[in-house]
Amino acid sequence: xxxxxxxxxxxxxxxxxxxxxxxxxxxxxxxxxxxxxxxxxxxxxxxxxxxxxxxxxxxxxxxxxxxxxxxxxxxxxxxxxxxxxxxxxxxxxxxxxxxxxxxxxxxxxxxxxxxxxxxxxxxxxxxxxxxxxxxxxxxxxxxxxxxxxxxxxxxxxxxxxxxxxxxxxxxxxxxxxxxxxxxxxxxxxxxxxxxxxxxxxxxxxxxxxxxxxxxxxxxxxxxxxxxxxxxxxxxxxxxxxxxxxxxxxxxxxxxxxxxxxxxxxxxxxxxxxxxxxxxxxxxxxxxxxxxxxxxxxxxxxxxxxxxxxxxxxxxxxxxxxxxxxxxxxxxxxxxxxxxxxxxxxxxxxxxxxxxxxxxxxxxxxxxxxxxxxxxxxxxxxxxxxxxxxxxxxxxxxxxxxxxxxxxxxxxxxxxxxxxxxxxxxxxxxxxxxxxxxxxxxxxxxxxxxxxxxxxxxxxxxxxxxxxxxxxx
Amino acid sequence: xxxxxxxxxxxxxxxxxxxxxxxxxxxxxxxxxxxxxxxxxxxxxxxxxxxxxxxxxxxxxxxxxxxxxxxxxxxxxxxxxxxxxxxx
Ligand SMILES: [Zn+2]
Numbered sequence: 297x298x299x300x301x302x303x304x305x306x307x308x309x310x311x312x313x314x315x316x317x318x319x320x321x322x323x324x325x326x327x328x329x330x331x332x333x334x335x336x337x338x339x340x341x342x343x344x345x346x347x348x349x350x351x352x353x354x355x356x357x358x359x360x361x362x363x364x365x366x367x368x369x370x371x372x373x374x375x376x377x378x379x380x381x382x383x384x385x386x387x388x389x390x391x392x393x394x395x396x397x398x399x400x401x402x403x404x405x406x407x408x409x410x411x412x413x414x415x416x417x418x419x420x421x422x423x424x425x426x427x428x429x430x431x432x433x434x435x436x437x438x439x440x441x442x443x444x445x446x447x448x449x450x451x452x453x454x455x456x457x458x459x460x461x462x463x464x465x466x467x468x469x470x471x472x473x474x475x476x477x478x479x480x481x482x483x484x485x486x487x488x489x490x491x492x493x494x495x496x497x498x499x500x501x502x503x504x505x506x507x508x509x510x511x512x513x514x515x516x517x518x519x520x521x522x523x524x525x526x527x528x529x530x531x532x533x534x535x536x537x538x539x540x541x542x543x544x545x546x547x548x549x550x551x552x553x554x555x556x557x558x559x560x561x562x563x564x565x566x567x568x569x570x571x572x573x574x575x576x577x578x579x580x581x582x583x584x585x586x587x588x589x590x591x592x593x594x595x596x597x598x599x600x601x602x603x604x605x606x607x608x609x610x611x612x613x614x615x616x617x618x619x620x621x622x623x624x625x626x627x628x629x630x631x632x633x634x635x636x637x638x639x640x641x642x643x644x645x646x647x648x649x650x651x652x653x654x655x656x657x658x659x660x661x662x663x664x665x666x667x668x669x670x671x672x673x674x675x676x677x678x679x680x681x682x683x684x685x686x687x688x689x690x691x692x693x694x695x696x697x698x699x700x701x702x703x704x705x706x707x708x709x710x711x712x713x714x715x716x717x718x719x720x721x722x723x724x725x726x727x728x729x730x731x732x733x734x735x736x737x738x739x740x741x742x743x744x745x746x747x748x749x750x751x752x753x754x755x756x757x758x759x760x761x762x763x764x765x766x767x768x
Numbered sequence: 769x770x771x772x773x774x775x776x777x778x779x780x781x782x783x784x785x786x787x788x789x790x791x792x793x794x795x796x797x798x799x800x801x802x803x804x805x806x807x808x809x810x811x812x813x814x815x816x817x818x819x820x821x822x823x824x825x826x827x828x829x830x831x832x833x834x835x836x837x838x839x840x841x842x843x844x845x846x847x848x849x850x851x852x853x854x855x856x
Contacts, residue, residue, distance in 0.1 A: 340855045347850075351843055358836045364829050366804075557772075642774040642782060642791045651772070728772065730792070730801035733828050 342758055349707075349754040350747040353714050357743040360722040361736045369723050373552045379545040386545075390444070394451035401448040401503070403686060408496020416675070417689045418492040419682040424499070425489055426679045428525075430668035433532045437661040438550075440540075441533025443526060449506045450519050450526070456507070459514030463521060468564035471509075473571050475524030477617065480575045484582065484613055485767065527568060534559045534654060535661045535716075551658050551716045555723035559654040563646065566653045567625060572660040574624045576667055577753060578617055584759035590616070591765055609766030627748065628656075631741035638741065639734040651728050652742055655720035659746065662713015663753055666706035670698045703757075710753050714746055796821050 363369065400423065408420035415421045435442050444450075479502075482488060488495040506525075510518040519526045533539075537550045553559060560566060581587040594612040595605050603611070632649030641648075678693035721742055725735035774791050776782050782791035783798040787806045792798040802810060803818030810818070 340851070344850055344854050348847065351847060355840055355843055358840050361836055362833060364833075640793055641797075642776050642793060644773045644775050647772045647774075729797075730804055731797050732825060733832060734797070736832065 342755070345758060346751045346754055349711065350751045352711055353718065353747045353750050354743060356715050357718050357722075357739060357746075360718050361739070363722070364732055366726060366732075369726055372549060373555050373723055375549055375552070376539075377547045379547065381544050383543070393442075393445035394448065397446045397448035398451050401499070405496045405500055405503075407686060408492040408499070411492060411687075412689060412691070413492055414691070415490050415492065416678050416693050416695060417682065417691060418495075419686045419689065420492045420495050420499070421489060422675065422679040422682045424495060426672060426675045430672045431676075431679075432529070433661075433664055434668070434672065436529050436532035437535040437657075437664070438537075440536045440538030441529050443529035443533070447519065447526060449503060449510065449523070450515060452503075452507055453510040453515045456511055458511050459517075460512055463513040463517035467521065468562045469521050469527060469568055470564045471522035472524045472527040473564060473567050475522070476528060476568070476571050476575065477621065479524060480579065481614060481617060484579065484617070484764065485610055487767070528572065531559075531565075531569060531572065531657055532661060532664075535657050551655075551720055552723075554654040554657060554717075554720040555727060556654070557651060557727070559657075560650050563650070566628065566649055569653050569656045569660065570625045570628055571621060573656060573663065573749065574621045576660065576663040577624075577749075577756065578620055580663075580667055580753065580756040581620075582613065582616070582764045583761055584756060585762045586759050588762040588765050595766060606766055613764075613767075624749075627745050628653075628742075631745045634741040635738045639729065639738045641729065641734060641738075643728065648728065648738060651724050652721050652738075655717040655724060658716035658720060659713045659749060662709045662711070662716075665713075666709040666753070666757065669705060669709065670702060673698045673702070706757050707754065710750065710757065714750050717746060718743065796824070800825065 404420045404423055407418065411418055411420065432442060432446075482498055486494055486498065488498050506518070506523050509522055512518075513522070521527070534553055535551050537547055539546050539548055539553055560569070582591070591609055591612050595609050599608060629649060632645040632652070635648050635652075636643070636645040674696045676696075678695060681693050682689045718739075721739060722735075725738050726732065729735040729738060772790075776791050780793070782793060783795050784791050785798060785801060785806075787802065787809060790801065792801060799814070799817045799821040802814060803822070807815075
């Protein structure tokens with residue numbers, strides 16, 4: 297059959313093209329934050345590369361709609377293996393982990409002020425950025441949430457008097473959203489990833505803030521609702537295959553808890569999840585040439601007559617952070633409204649948005665892995681050495697250069713995150729609507745939003761890296 | 769299901785589930801809901817209704833699948849041509 301031959305040949309060609317793009321388009325993320333080396337040009341036009349990514353998501357959503365067997369979806373999502381409870385072992389792991397974390401926290405602050413001021417040799421910087429910013433979230437979404445066994449601030453509050461005021465219900469998780477955006481802002485504006493002394497001060501400030509909060513409102517309420525780091529790990533942990541349910545440890549299919557209704561219970565939870573996605577997009581954007589150009593344009597605009605360059609740049613970074621977040625949030629919220637109109641249902645758009653929000657965590661996890669895998673690999677030897685000998689770290693630690701194909705993985709991570717999100721949203725919608733056609737139709741606006749997110753993040757991955765201008 | 773909230777626009781006459789008071793815009797959706805969520809409580813007539821609604825839904829899904837397949841094939845060929853023209 298000659299037509300078969302042509303089609304097969306064309307298909308092979310297309311795959312070679314795709315793989316070439318994957319292999320060539322991105323180079324390693326390098327340095328402590330997300331600053332990148334200049335990258336090679338694309339082998340295909342950028343719009344085609346972006347369209348391919350978007351179409352992959354759209355086509356997968358259509359493919360997912362072929363799975364219409366409720367029983368099959370249910371059985372995949374309720375598959376779980378319970379591990380032995382071993383409460384004593386778990387308690388000891390918690391005590392050990394928290395003790396180590398408290399000692400580590402004190403050591404990090406101490407060494408931040410007294411230790412070497414070179415970031416790649418500083419325990420403070422390495423543990424914060426390679427350990428907590430890059431490493432622990434990876435553990436949280438690929439294995440299980442490790443934070444409850446580590447949280448040093450919670451451990452400290454157990455010896456303090458706590459709970460003078462009732463945590464106001466109306467606050468929900470909004471303080472955590474303000475907290476996470478503030479942390480990202482501090483990470484961008486201040487040289488926390490390059491000057492250990494500044495980072496130690498930031499850690500000290502955060503410790504005071506979160507311990508004060510826990511003392512005032514009670515440890516349980518504070519860390520469940522308001523502490524941004526604890527909330528972040530709780531959400532990333534929802535993607536993981538290992539889950540803690542009613543005190544027993546269960547192994548489930550990765551991500552299958554995202555179709556549950558108890559992961560997201562309030563609008564502020566949606567806002568937090570969108571903040572996770574936006575946070576990674578934002579720090580990706582400002583470390584590319586396009587991001588640097590945007591800031592430079594603002595600073596060199598007529599506005600520079602009114603303000604000095606640095607405050608204007610800070611203002612530009614801040615405005616971008618806030619506006620971008622509002623746009624991402626509005627896009628998702630609007631999708632909920634459209635979904636309600638599409639499906640002709642009485643279920644409120646808020647309920648639809650709440651129910652379809654947890655799958656977005658898979659997207660956030662994919663972004664996080666895409667952005668931080670390179671950093672994690674290249675700096676883990678330095679982290680190991682700094683942990684092994686915190687007081688006398690080697691002056692010139694080993695920094696690995698991840699191979700080129702490693703960054704092709706970034707694109708794969710972004711896509712896999714979205715595919716998992718599509719699948720879990722499909723399952724959620726089936727749970728929400730009695731009519732399967734309505735369930736499928738409710739997905740359209742959310743799939744469009746996901747295609748938008750994918751294109752934005754694939755675009756970021758294809759841009760050459762740059763150091764954010766006008767900052768320290 | 770406790771977290772799901774519904775709002776009925778004024779002037780609509782919803783089909784309300786007699787087991788859990790949830791409103792639905794059409795009888796069909798209500799029938800499907802009752803079959804999925806209250807199966808043990810249903811009368812024989814309601815079960816027959818459910819099976820009919822299921823059959824209708826299956827037909828609709830079948831035609832939806834055909835259209836989805838057509839979309840996927842179209843996307844596939846569009847990209848095949850785009851790659852043939854623009855790649856390398
Ligand atoms: Zn009912």
